[in-house]
Amino acid sequence: MDLNLDMDKELQDFHHPFTPYKIQLQFMQALYGCLEDGKVAVFESPTGKCATLIPSTSPLVVCFGSDSGCRYRDDDEPEWMIEFAKRDSRRTIAEKRQQFESRLAKIKQDEERLKQAQDSQERPRKKQPAAKSKSAPNDDEQFVLDDYDSETDERQKASQSAGVDGLSASTLALLEKYKGQFTSKKPEQDEEDDSVKIFYCSRTHSQLSQFAGELRRVAFPSSIPGDPEAEGKDDLSKLEERVKHLSLGSRKNLCINPKVQALGNSTAINERCLDLQQPGVAAEKKCSFLPSKDDEALMLEFRDHALATVKDIEDIGKVGQQVGICPYYASRSVIKHSEIVTLPYPLLLQRSAREALNLSVKGHVVIIDEAHNLMDAIAGIHSVSVSLSQLETAMSQLTTYARKFKTRLKGKNRSYLAQVIRLVGSIAGHLRGIAQQKGGAPEGSVQFSDLMAGKGVDQINPYKLSRYLQESKLARKVDGYVESESSQEAQGQGQGQVSRTRDRTTVPVLFHIQSFLLPLMNPSEEGRLFYQKGQDGVLLKYMLLDPTNHFREIVEDARAVILAGGTMSPVSLAGYFAITDLGRTIATLCQVIPDGVVAFFPSYDYLSQVVNVWKKPIPNGNGQTTFGLIEKKKKIMYESREAVTTTDTLLQEYTEAIESGSGALLLSVVGGKLSEGINFSDKLGRGVFIIGLPFPNIRSAVWQAKIKYIEEKTYKQHSGSELEKKARASAAGKDFYENACMRAVNQCIGRAIRHVNDYAAIVMIDRRYETPRIQGKLPGWIRGSLVSAATATARPAQMTVQRLSKFFAEKS
Template sequence: MEPSQANFCHPYQPYSIQLEFMQSLYRCIEEKQVGIFESPTGTGKSLSLICGALTWLRDHERQSLQGSVEPSEKSDWLAQAEHAAQRRELLVACEELEHKLARVREEEARRRRRREASKGSKKVRIGKENAGNALAEDEFMLNDYDSDRETTSHLSIPNDGFSSATQALLDKLQAPAKKEVEEGKEDRLKIIFCSRTHSQLTQFVNELRRVKPPSSIPADPEEAAPESHIEEGVKHLTLGSRKNLCINPKVERLSSTTAINEQCLELQKPGIPKDKKCPFLGSKDDMERVEAFRDRVVADIKDIEDMGKLGREMELCPYYASRSAITMAEVLTLPYPLLLQKSAREALGVSVKDNVVIIDEAHNLIDAIAATLSTSLRLSQIEQAVQQVTAYAMRFKARLKGKNRVYVMQVIRVLNSMTDCLRATTFKPSSPETTLTAAQLMSGKGVDQIKPHKLLHYLHESKLCHKVDGYAESQSNDQDTYSKGVLIQFQNFLAVLMNPDEEGRFFASRHDKDVSVRYTLLDPREHFRDVVENARAVILAGGTMSPMSDYSDYLFSYLQKTRLSTFSFGHVIPASNLLAQAIVKGPSDVEFDFTFDKRGSEKIMVDLGRLILKACKVVRDGVVVFFPSYDYLAQVVSVWQRLPAEQPIMTALNRVKPIFQESKSLGVDEVLRSYATAIDTGQGGLMLSVMGGKLSEGINFSDKLGRAVISVGLPFPNANGAEWKAKLQHIADVRYQQCKKDGKGEADCQSAAKSASRDYYENACMRSVNQSIGRAIRHRNDYAAILMVDRRFATERIRRKLPGWIQESMAGGVPSWLEMETRLQQFFRGKQ
């Protein structure tokens, strides 16, 4: 299938690399591929994703409709007449839907005009909290629990899990979706777009508003432009968690996502008095309101904030009411966690089956999968949990009967087992971290008789953790000693105790007088495989996806090579707008070797300071320097404050530009504002930052804010730490097993395992470097110098892991600093 439009409905005249991007994306989706797309920030990546994917979607739907209604060449007049009737029905249905949505848009515009006209008038408060007395203790009692109801079909316990009562309510809310079949299409094929944060999704939604894709209605050659009078708007829906969409003041103020989920479900349980139920939940009598919400959500392209405002205006829960629009939507936007967890997708009613999944900002996808399925607890929290459950059991012991009593005692046993294990954990003097096993955590007295999956099912069904938490809060007079939500965190931790040992590890860490235990997922493959195998196509996109080998080797290793494609596109800037170079030696001819053993040399630090000083004299506006760690940044600044004795580096730098420094413990908003102000007032600025820190990702150092970016050293993680040791051993084991399966010898497999481990370690480092150096060039007319200071940047092994557009600019030999300084002067001459 060829695209219906040469420019893919792009709102502007696309650049050649944008056209290439959209063509490759279109082909990838058509051929049902997994595609990895690297396109630098500033090249219009979001618009290219939208235009390429939506053009394919509409072309595909049009072709499908055409194929389903067009008769074969040998058909008789009766079949021809039937075809004409079918096409008219489809066209009428589409026209009716578009006309209805147009009326909704007109009404929305009238509402906006009325709101603007009435600004300043007294606002109506929605969802005002009822004043009430403290909850009665009966609220914290458990319902009778029948063990016969336990079933292995509920072993996946999601944070968004539904009780049967909730599911029945949700079924009512989703009733309008069935009507959609009559109005148009049954659960249409979708583009599911994900990014890390709602702010990034909001940027995507703003771009989506600019695009007018081709119509999906097939044209009839016998009619003159039959679709010309139909403007087929994009049917978009943004989805979020309860934390993002809840409008109930009593629930949304809770501290954690899990607490909000649990309280929401609690307010829906049968037997809850009407005045205690959530006033924003739709009921059987609210179907007309839910339908109105659905139409208003789809008629205009709305972001997550618009959804909340609409819910408050209509006094209807947007988290639940939005489900009715899923069937009608052709583009869904949602954050990572709602896609990556199968339980979350099922709770939302979102299916990836045969749909197109696009994941933006995917450079950290492997880490995001691991983070979504990782969890931690502190010893002090577990001790607090023991106290809370024990106090609850003592208070209600006369009323705890049967299975409730059994399971409450099991919870106390497991908590005590974890407490004893962490108290007994010993650490080497050289390391505050060690590895534990699930067996060690569950080795307490009588714990071997407990079936974790049954206990977890009980906790989910009984809401014990939520009830104990509520009781503990009601009894606490000292908020400083009360820890909210620790039992809910324990419930999440219990779930990962059942994961296979080869998928992840438990690590204990020492923090002053406290000890924490965390579960880290080491193998993300199986947790993303369900998406890959069910979706029509999966697209990973990012500004810096290099190095890409980790995705093919460890995330998609089960795929046939023909199904995985990688693309790396150049920048839209002219070559003359970028100067990228590896710097091996400084102004005093000191070799820059920032390996862990050598970077403590004061001689290296001083010459680095001289290099930065000379660069600051050439570069008029903003210069951003990225260091490998906060500790090393502090170490370098300490040396710069006293050396060289005749004029310390910091004194000299301050005379050229004001200096700003990123802090690990403080936010970056204030320091960024001060930095931008200094540059706007013509003073220029020097920002000292850290690779992998707060300023190295998602911050825009465009134009004057970042005329030069200097990357110092390589930010390798601590390979001696327990977590990285486990990660590297896991990678080596995976590669060794693959090698053995291929029939290779022991020596070859050992070598391959060692090489794979080293490569993975380097890739983690280079992703951090690539994110940092990508902060400067942000649009077509931007320009900047990128200096990579370390002898290793001149090696082929490291250089080939840089983005392609950076490598192209590094062509030629490695210059001396004197030559480099001349190049810098020539590069900026006439530009500043």
């Protein structure tokens, strides 16, 4: 049935917390149109995205947030039937919601009252299980693998494995294509799942917390359609609704078990959490916060507190502590009652994470903020590396485990364990050969067949071994046994030797090896293998070169997908400046730009080189240094790879220097700690210098492989003569390489302009910024303000200084 919305009024009223500017209104209308039409759209805005994105979605929450009668409309039915159906639906929904909203309102009042009174009294907690007087004896039986039969119910096993991340993107896409075509059973749906939800995703929890803060400022109207005839007759027309927002996070963010939380590392926390849920774990060792069938009342209490007010991830954790129930697991049941769900990249972009949360984007809206990071984030999630030392440690642990339990390993377990040992040994042997090569390249590509060259490895069935690694819990059993043995050894040698026990804050090595073996067992056309030699030995990397297939299933399932960012445009320094000339130019520019200036360099190495040269006396300069020349006007601060000074301390010193009136110049690196996520608004960023074009190292094996992949893919996709296909492929590779550079540049540019009254001078110091090709990859709001400094008769630096002097004189 077609959706026919009568939303003219809402399109004009987005309930913005302030009077929106014309461009913001255009942004909101365009965005809502994309949501209504179910499109995939890209929105670029240098600042204020949160405050604009939220009102843009408010009509969607209002209209689709419930079965309110405005959702469906059939033009064939008479108007009086439609009105009757709306009125009847309105009353039914309103009565159901009134009780829920009243309960949430009461909880909100309670929370505000507790906050005002600053009552430190703890809420009643879930009853803790009584500790047994005597701990269970140590028994190696808990580390024995369960019987495993890979031939039993093969079809069911294959179906189950279709949802794991170990399979390649192309395999997953094929399985997804045919999924559900051979079953007639229709899954039951929760009555709350009919509403359209908005999944808002960003890179960090701090950015999601900012979104939650903006969400608190927006007043959403009731989703129950108005009924003039009912006004004054009952309270349903005055039903006050609150936006139902939920923040999702990982176990690391939400775990409230002190012993598990103390592990620190995400993988260690995840595995310890799962370990505590195993059937053989003694009652006193199980996690007391884990929800059970008897905790329905606590689950409802958690849900109501989570939805009573807009809470960020830290608030959700506190709710779990107050109620006495695990917020990570309790949050899952709250998703279906929510209207807006915020979550970080990994929880949305990784299929296994979505399945663990029982989260589906089918028919819902997905908004991805900071979307310039999207493809890199997906590639990072599905890329993994392993060192030779880790492989050797894993070999030692596996062989020790195999010797210990050789008489208790039966059937398939013995066979598959031997296969894992042979495979890990084969990979380690190849890396050992690379490490022993003298005079070889520091990095290079690795063929899949090279890693499988060990004795008997060619007989391994990759698909079956992948399934075994995920279903047998081999890594967990081996790691548990190793930890148990280490603990007993430490205790036997006395308290002075306890430090020899393995540090549980690190990722267990076998889990790390397994995460590498899974993509290795299912190599895809989008992935490549590389080695890198360093002081710490040899590193083997599996890198995903094309993340599009992993994002495709989200796009295909979602009702609409919005990609938003400050700079969504495509996304070694060329020797046009001697370093001392660069210093003189910057010193001159700092004379006319007030307050704070941030300069971005292409790399830490180049920045370090520049600083060292600037600190040396200028030839024929009577002992004057470039550093001193600049500091006559602005104090110089700079970041370094070694991080001697923390970012917070550096920013504090920079801010204090500007507030004191002396001004400051902050030297930063493109892609470094200060190039993204930090705002240099107002006086903190009256000038931004982009020094050169930060192209990646095109000679590296990784970038060679990336460009080659793009060229081969483009070549296959196009028809025509051989010459035309090669030309297009070469152009696509060049474009891909330039886009990587310009995405980084655009992020730096966007650090300064943070609100409508803000202003700054952005100076791009490199002749290549004059070329139309590079200018075409700048954000639209920058291209419209470009002023060329290069002329045939004037010196560029001198002309730039004159224009800057006039620009800031007009602003003062």
